[in-house]
Amino acid sequence: MEENKTLSTTYNPKDFEERLYKNWEENKYFTPEVDKSKKPFTIIMPPPNITGKLHLGHAIDNTLQDILIRTKRMQGYSTLWLPGQDHASIATEVKVENELLKQGLKKKEMGREAFLEKVWDWTDEYREKIRLQLKKMGVSADFSRESFTMDENLNKAVRHVFVKLYEEGLIYQGNRITNWCPKCETALSDAEIEYSEKEGSFWHIKYPVVGSDEFLEIATTRPETMLGDTAVAVNPKDERYSHLVGKKLILPLVGKEIPIVADDYVDLEFGTGAVKITPAHDPNDYEVGKRHNLPQVKVLNDKGIINELGGKYEGLDRYEARKAIVKDLEKEGYLVKIKPHAHNVGCHDRCNTVVEPMISKQWYVKMESLAKPAIDTVKEKNVKFVPERFEKTYFNWMENIQDWCISRQLWWGHRIPVWYCSCGEIICSEEAPSKCPKCGGTKLEQETDVLDTWFSSALWPFSTLGWPNKTDDLDYFYPTSVLVTGYDIIFFWVARMIFSGLHNMKEIPFETVLMHGIVRDSDGKKMSKSLGNGVDPLDVIDEYGADALRFMLVSGNAPGNDIRYYPEKVESARNFANKIWNASRFIMMNLDRDLMEKYKDEKDYTLADKWILSRLNTVIKEITDNIDKFELGMALQKIYDFMWNELCDWYIELVKPVFYGEDEKQKGIAYNVLYTVLTSGLKLLHPVMPFITEEIFTHLVLDEKSITVSKWPEYNEMLHDEKAEEDMAFIIEAIKTLRNVRAEMNVPPSRKAKIIAYVAEEAKNAFQSGTTYFEKLASASEVEFIESKDNLPENLVAVVVKGGELFMPLLDLVDKEKELERLNKEKEKLEKEIDRVEKKLSNERFVAKAPEDVVNEEKAKGEKYKEMLEAVLSRIESLNK
Template sequence: MTATAPTLPSQYDPIATEAKWQKFWETHQVFRADPGRDGERYCIVIPPPNVTGRLHMGHAFESALIDVPVRYHRMRGNNTLCLPGTDHASIAVQAILDRQLKAEGTDRFAIGRDAFLKRAWQWRTESGGDIVGQLKRLGLSADWSRERFTMDDGLSKAVRAAFIKLYELGSIYRGQYMVNWCPASRSAVSDLEVEPKEVNGHLWHFRYPLVDGSGSVEVATTRPETMLGDTAVAVNPNDDRYRDFIGKYVKLPIVGREIPVIADDYVDMEFGTGCVKITPAHDHNDFEMGKRHDLPFINIMNEDGTLNENAGAFAELDRFDARQKVVDRLRDLGALAEIEDYAHKVPYSDRGKVPVEPLISTQWFVKIKPLAKRALNDLDADNSPFFVPERWKKVYRDWLVRLNDWCISRQLWWGHQIPAWYVVSETGGAIANDTPFVVADNEEEAQQQAIATFGPDAQLERDPDVLDTWFSSGLWPFSTLGWPDATDDLAAYYPTNVLITGFDIIFFWVARMTMMAGQFTDKMPFTDVYIHGLVRDENGKKMSKSSGNGIDPLLMTDKYGADALRYALIKEVTGAGQDISLQYDRKKDESSSVEAARNFANKLWNASRFVLMNLEGKTPQQLGQPVTEQLELSDRWLLSRYFRIVQQTRDHIEAYGLGEAAQGLYGFIWGDFCDWYIELTKSRLRSGSDATSRLVAQQTIAFVLDGILKLLHPFMPHVTEELWHALAQPTDSISLATQPYPQPDPALVAPDLEMDFELLFGTIRVLRNLRAEADIKPGVAVTAVLQSDSDRERDILTRGSAYIKDLAKVETLSIVPALETELKQAIAGVVGTVQVLIPLGGLADIDALHAKIEKNLGKIGGQIQSLSKRLDNPNFANKAPAAVVQGARDELAELEKQHAILRDRLQRL
């Protein structure tokens, strides 16, 4: 037995406590997984944040959602692995380094690839791990000894193996195709990396004269500069306006090139003039039309967004400068017919933040249909993976059906360099579209292949491009576990259990992973996909840095603690996949949501201090569990409520109802345990009380507090760890994180008893409210009468009379089926069908109370009169916003209700 009771400081210090336990967990390797350990496996690989990233509220939200099931399953005894890592973020890192080099008066081409990559790795070492430390501060219980990086040796090996395998299967090919080109990064980007933005622009109308002199056709475009590359004008064959123009030629203004008028069903007769300029080298739809009609493809643009020699006098101009000059020239030539204001969507590069250009380029592609077909078969046959919420299943499926071949090459230097070598001995080092190449794991293997195929004089040059970041990310669930090698981790933890991620990367990432996993492991990479919503501000807008409404989660952590932030974010989730709102006062730089969670932690802290002070230094284990036959009414009620919340919490977490689980725990801990049971038990815990009753109270309160700390641990890991160590007093290396999660005991759940206590608590609340209304001082005991014609209600009140008298400060309590005589000067209330009365004789100044109620009646009556007059005014009722009018009506209804209550009280007095 411990000689002295462990003590807790009077106030909870989250910053010191959280740092203490984060160090403890890391020192003792609490979260390290062991593939050889027995037990059912549970694995989550976290979505790898970009190595360039800094923690934002979305990261904080997602990491909290991930950590709850991870900690829960670890406590359930599962062999649990939460595997962390970061993504190399090709475009983002290269943009950072390009800006640095520009500030130094140079660029990557001047310093060369080797020097650039050396600098990139140095940047990654010095600055690329910031977000990992920030995730640790939130208490993410990952196995940091297994932290991966998408360009570490193991994952790079996996990328090469995947590329070579797909190439050997004929699923990777090199070809010339139209891609989305980002002039800022000078690289191709995928459709998924393009964000359409609504812009207020113009629709320019030009006249192209017919060569035979019979007139002209008018075309409309949002990109006038591309007319320099036009090779046709198209009309719909069913458009009577232009039927006679088909087959004729027009002369392209400025350029002077004669181009045909062609007919194609794709042309929308309702758009613009119904006559469309065709630039096959600079528009996705025109590209397809150019192939159908065997049109020339004239590229007028350089990789940096300037115009090339095919643009004639406009060569070397930036595309937007050229746009204005082309319009001016057409105006001078009399070819400009009209300029129309026009709102339309422009595709922007998600990373480069500039409009992309459709550009014909030789790139590497993955044939996506065979990969998508396998993923669709798994979805349709086995509902795998299972989506939560289920509505995202259709979105995922529709996307797999619509996928086009995937452009996987990027014209960057930071990333996984494509494992292909060109045979350049016969081309003098120039790489053309038809230059032969070999694909291999390394240069030595490539040389052996080249010699075997092309002879001993074959000279090689490696493809300079790198792979799309999503190629390596698509391998993440199994490459991080050791694939392509047959590792113990891969055997133990793959497939993983769940992917927790935002809906915005279903297409970027979820589909990539399911397709790659199906191809290389013949399994879905995860059983479930839990799609979470967005974090929105107090006005319902998505939080983001670009919108200026983001909140730095580290500032919230510094002010309120990581536990408070985690709990506030999770508790706001009212349904799987729903967006959450984080209430924040920007003037005061305070969050009411996070502050409420901090107050909850403080409430638990103070309750735990009270319990520790009343256990005489004993632990729950030393006290033992109470004997059922010795339990008093309040003990049985608390244990019933406790085991109900145990089952409820487990059910919610298993079903990804994390917000519901957090809300249920909040209500039980704050209400049932702190506000009611502790108050009900205080008299029993005092020295001098009945020894048996006191022991049972100690056993019950210790047992339930121990369970509370375990139930709450996945949500608020730091404060619960601190309190549990004070309560359970384990050896130094034992962590709450590895203790068994509470099990339900249905035998101790008593629904009828819980209902009985609802009546008792309702009665106590009414008595307390009546005392407050009558200004009866807290220390003054009163007489109370409880009247009910229900035998059952009177029995409940009689059995709980000691609790009523104790908590409502009642000296004399009468429980009667009917009032024999009318009580004069009494104040009354109702709970259920029970009438609750407190005679006021000698307790209150009746005249003063009468005057106070009359004063309040007068005040409320004036407000009612003012609001009624306002609502009767047609100018307000008919012209004010509907929400304002409804608000006034709601306020009037509430005032009238208050007025009626006060009139009733006055009458009773």
């Protein structure tokens, strides 16, 4: 037989992480085949933007996906985890433009084609960086199928969908209010706006009523937009102004007359109850304007500068105009007062410019008919949200959805497949037309706008699999199984993928949406460059290894909840890895494979053997169930507890006497049990900590190439032994208690002492079976069982344990006063527990509302504490004689 391969003496992730990943790639373990004999399991990776390096948000997102993929791969599924990147139109364009400015190059002076060449250079560089970062994290994605939203096949899918929606009458061009960035000169999506509270002002202005001495007082935070006012609105129920509805006002500084209209939009309780209406510069005013057929007067150009409709203020920046207008209002007696006002201000998340709502001609998707089936499919649970509470966010947005502005005034992105002819004909086509179908002209100009990045991202689950072509991958791997993403993009991305999948594929894009939270710093603050509290995952990996980072991100993680990053938790994870490493090394150094082979079919198990095999089977069942329910943090906690506490701290120590004994058969059995438990434990841990488990596994298991493609452990009912688990629980608790008592009394482990056991019948067999364990782990010279306490010798230390009492003649070695002090502390502790239980049981609301088994459990606890207290009091009395 082959000899044991040995692990290095110290655990150092740098020694093997890169080597193992290369081996996985070379063997194509992550590249699945279309295999109709296997069930597919598919995850399409949320594509990170090519705007920079990955952060901890990407790390947690990909770690959770990797856990699911690695588990399903080991369970025999044909698993596809398809990676890719998003071109991120506006974010990338801003980044590249800023880089070029440092070199003295301006985008518009370069021209579109030259600028796009620079963006493609950036793309190639950052896609490679992202790819390497993902591999460092250990993601088992299939990079042979990697996609990019600007790849030609994905571009084809985008054009196909645009033309299809256009021909169906679901895409149209119109003048509507959009979020506009005056610096980048483009429309923005809601996802590209960050809101923060800023100190501002309410300017109260008088609008004179035509033909009277009356006036209406309005309050505004944007006085510069008054140049585009076309009405003032009041609530129809507001008796203060009912006599004025239908009359005209004079617009201050401009001098034109505008009407007073009645509209339910106006809040009677807010401000003065009169609202200036500027349909071209406010989304709510735009809707009021449509209801009352008001003109739309746009007074700002695309740079946020007052245009020719602004009279004397033409050419002023919006903030310069504000100052000038306020000054003139005050000069001419229209300014009533200025009140401080804190309000939320939206800024472009890339350049931090305050967003200007303004009317502009854009391309839109009609959403009503697309939204309804997407709402119904989630209500019918065809797509499930985990946790379910996020359905509310989804429904809230989808049921109030507005038409989607899909055009952006940028150069980088999917150019809208529309061409204009001088004859006025508009041609929408997947391929560039050679001539106008109406007049035959050949001088056609393509639309200069590109599509919103989310338009291509909405197609991600099926465009990455080859659609609109009918590919084998699309047929086999779609619909995908799970989408793992942050809760902050439910409406921007998740919802759009659902309605896009239903409309284009006639199928849901994924069965489950697993939501995770944000990784915050240790104080609970969101990580950001401005705060300087961000953490680079690669720095953490360099110091602690990828496994420790992954462990930290999953530990204590519940679906949908934010987590905090603590360096101490990463250190703790590395300590766990070190513990597993050293324990595995010890086991491998002691395994005798010849004896293992000779006694591989023997089942003459000790209590410890039965216990650890039963516990292993319990955790296999529970962990598999946890992963199926996406309770990944719970699954990790269970494998951690099993590997650290039960395997390393207990079972290995319990079987050491067998290692050093003469019983060949017991050695062979113990080796096989250890081998089984360690290999199964490594497999359960592998999805979270792939590198260390692979390194140990390939040294331990000589007839398999990789843990990555090994078989996931399965529950074996034959090995479930509840009695062994109960008996071992008696012994472990007793040994812990004995050790604690000896430690409190400063008795060194080398000073062995006899143990006299007075235990109940239910625990007697356990204690008798565990005699050798007490001798080895509790420094017992021998264990004697007694039926009565009547003739106990004097000067014994009493230890109350579950199932009875243990006595040791330690008082010959220790101070009697210290023992009394210890017992009195135990007495106080038990009295507090009894008091707590009695208060709980005397609470009528608790007894009435709690399940019967919970109430009975509290009663049982109370009885147990009373028995233990009685034993402690008896011992105190005997020592005081």
